[in-house]
Amino acid sequence: MTHILLVRHGQANSAARDEASYDRLSPLGREQARWLGAHLREGGERFAQAVSGTLNRQVETLEEMSVAEAAPVQDPRLNELEYFTMAQAFEAEHGVPMPIDRPAFLEHLPAMFAAWERGEIEGAPETFAAFEARIADMLAELSQGKSPVVAVTSGGVIGMALRVALRLDIRAFAHLCLSIENTSIHRLQVLPSGLALAQFNACPHLEPRERRTSRTHL
Template identity: 55%
Template sequence: MSHITLIRHGQANSGAQDEASYDKLSTLGHQQSAWLGAHLRAQNQHHTRLYTGTLTRHIETAHAMGTDLEPIRDARLNELEYLTLARALETEHNVPFPQDQAAFTTHLPQVFAAWQRDEIAGAPERFADFEKRVWDVLCEIAAGDGPALVVTSGGLISMAMRHVLRLDIQAMAQMALAIYNTSQHRLFPIGGTLSPTMFNAIPHLEDPDRHYAQTHV
């Protein structure tokens, strides 16, 4: 079993109102990704495999990192469709779509909780199915040879942490809200199972002149 380093994509189009519009990196997102790649090379971190989802923001992040590894694209690493879920929750249960960051931080836990309870008829996939596909793909990657980089999204990373830390849905939502763009999260094999040994690391953004690039959305 090999360790996995999960990476959240760079900043995307945070002002988007739908999934398609959100799915591209901002100028800052490209820069964050390039800084991360340079940091990994400077630290001489060794990885033998690179995986991404099939979303544009995942692919653009991996490309901007400048790694020599050929990415393996797997749709099971794609993000949950928060904006689709939010619109469905609004239509079905009259829960207003968030209009600013403050509203988003209270809205996301509501979405996660309703989704877990199967109360969103228009959900593109069931919560249980999302949970299963995330853990299935991570177990397959861990079973491969050599350390792996996985470029994905915050919701998927929070689901992975929910599994290994046995988090309830509210804790998972709070974790999702905390995840920085281009942050690193490591799952390491200990005692025959994957355990978290790193969460939300952004050493490439810690210099004072890069603090502005520490973004969550």
């Protein structure tokens, strides 16, 4: 059966406060990606098609995984929404400060996404509708391509992919994004009736006791 494996990139520069500084894998992020690749290979999974966004952290994660049977390709439709840029605009326009820690982030993201969907962030790099459309377009193309396919992307893209597949409202979409871990895997089956979620936020490569402290969200 045709399926798409969505993978979030490994841990990036979690201390960053802008897009450029964030876009590089940490040493742990590279290790997470290698562990995931080893897990998939040991399970006999190889991929006829491998794709990532064009962001460094996405490209490097796919390279470290080393699971592609064909040369990996890059597609900007898998690039993450520009969180830092949009958060700065949200603060400038609505007075909502950028979060300084994860508890604050958990409150900030749903509020910002709701304002984004309503068209209330004029400085957003792209509209909510445009982001949703590019992810839906990418999913449709992957569903028609060679299978199985692995696509390395980011948390916001994965959340939106599940919103499209499961017809989620904005609150559920935001909450999904908050839970997605680095190098987690999300499996979508391609059925005649559409996409079906078969696996969400799985991190089997990080379950051994000695790796449990290596699970990260940022």
